[in-house]
Amino acid sequence: MTTNDSSDDNSTTLPRRQLGQYLKENRLGAGLKLEEVAPLMQWSASKLSRIEAGKSPNVRVIDVEALCGIYDIEDAEVVAGLVGLAKQSAGKSWWQAYDDIMSGNFDLYVGMESSAKHIQIFRPDTPSGLFQTMAYARAADRIYFSDITDEELDRRIELKTKRQALITRKTNAPTIELVLQEGALRTVLGGPEVMRDQLIHLANMPINVTVRILPFTAGFPLGTAPGPFTILDFGQDVKGRKVSPTVVYIESYAGDMYLERTKDVGRYRRAYDVMQQSSLDVASSKRLLRQVAKEYRA
Structure with a gap:
């Protein structure tokens, strides 16, 4: 997984959108619907949908790690990449x-x-x-x-x-x-x-x-x-x-x-x-x- 590390760009929007894209792909790859995953996170389906669309400004690392568990993502490099995107997206622009x-x-x-x-x-x-x-x-x-x-x-x-x-x-x-x-x-x-x-x-x-x-x-x-x-x-x-x-x-x-x-x-x-x-x-x-x-x- 490649993350955005452009030093001249303070944008948090792109990492946020990348994170949402990868999370959605992994959810679909696991054969799960929004309505099935959201209750496991104690979220509404609309909140998970906003995260996948890159529209949620605050996605916690602990939540990303929990989603990785739900989606059976075991590759340490993939998990680290998603966590890295979560940290970037939480910064100030x-x-x-x-x-x-x-x-x-x-x-x-x-x-x-x-x-x-x-x-x-x-x-x-x-x-x-x-x-x-x-x-x-x-x-x-x-x-x-x-x-x-x-x-x-x-x-x-x-x-x-x-x-x-x-x-x-x-x-x-x-x-x-x-x-x-x-x-x-x-x-x-x-x-x-x-x-x-x-x-x-x-x-x-x-x-x-x-x-x-x-x-x-x-x-x-x-x-x-x-x-x-x-x-x-x-x-x-x-x-x-x-x-x-x-x-x-x-x-x-x-x-x-x-x-x-x-x-x-x-x-x-x-x-x-x-x-x-x-x-x-x-x-x-x-x-x-x-x-x-x-x-x-x-």
């Missing part, structure tokens, strides 16, 4: 300091984003928070969170800035692809100067980030507008096995969703591929970004 300003389960997304090795993002409206300048982010959040204090707004901008640090991480920086519809370049937030700086920022991304613009002339390549989504991949271990299942994160005004079923992930991968193929290439996208940025100087 940097984003927990911002729990008071993160709505819903956005902390789950930030943890996965921090752990991902490859990220594909489609945005029809505004650049993802990963790519927003401070001035652009402030203008956007001031409108969306109209009732927050200046201090809360500052903390939201600070959170985005800390998220963006993964782009320029010295080791194991993820590869990130962004497809942005052209309308986002011409939808003004914060005024001409803010827009100009934002577009130049997008045009000057580091080598591990590619930005492609889906032009107006492409119409609707899917025949419909899918809304913003992000595909997060977590890489493979030394045996070529996925470290953790791929996740599709879908943002909406009514709330966010996380999809992991193979069918759902495949559908969004195909959608992303279609829109990427319909977009301008990287060089042409940079030219368009700089061209529109110049228009804001007028």
Whole structure:
């Protein structure tokens, strides 16, 4: 069993998800149902389900060892690996300091984003928070969170800035692809100067980030507008096995969703591929970004 030991990443989310994945596989391998195992642990089935989904922040070592006994896991190396993951998942993550300003389960997304090795993002409206300048982010959040204090707004901008640090991480920086519809370049937030700086920022991304613009002339390549989504991949271990299942994160005004079923992930991968193929290439996208940025100087 290979555990995540990336020293540059304080994420507890990935070890938590790995632990849940391995525990579920061993439960199924033992031919046991949630409803059969949970009473043995004096838990509800929903609690065990949350642990297997990587959504429980505190999984005790003693509980992992008890589950290993229930599942007849006798390999000392496997038990040690699961215990190691439990210890990692119990640590503190940097984003927990911002729990008071993160709505819903956005902390789950930030943890996965921090752990991902490859990220594909489609945005029809505004650049993802990963790519927003401070001035652009402030203008956007001031409108969306109209009732927050200046201090809360500052903390939201600070959170985005800390998220963006993964782009320029010295080791194991993820590869990130962004497809942005052209309308986002011409939808003004914060005024001409803010827009100009934002577009130049997008045009000057580091080598591990590619930005492609889906032009107006492409119409609707899917025949419909899918809304913003992000595909997060977590890489493979030394045996070529996925470290953790791929996740599709879908943002909406009514709330966010996380999809992991193979069918759902495949559908969004195909959608992303279609829109990427319909977009301008990287060089042409940079030219368009700089061209529109110049228009804001007028």
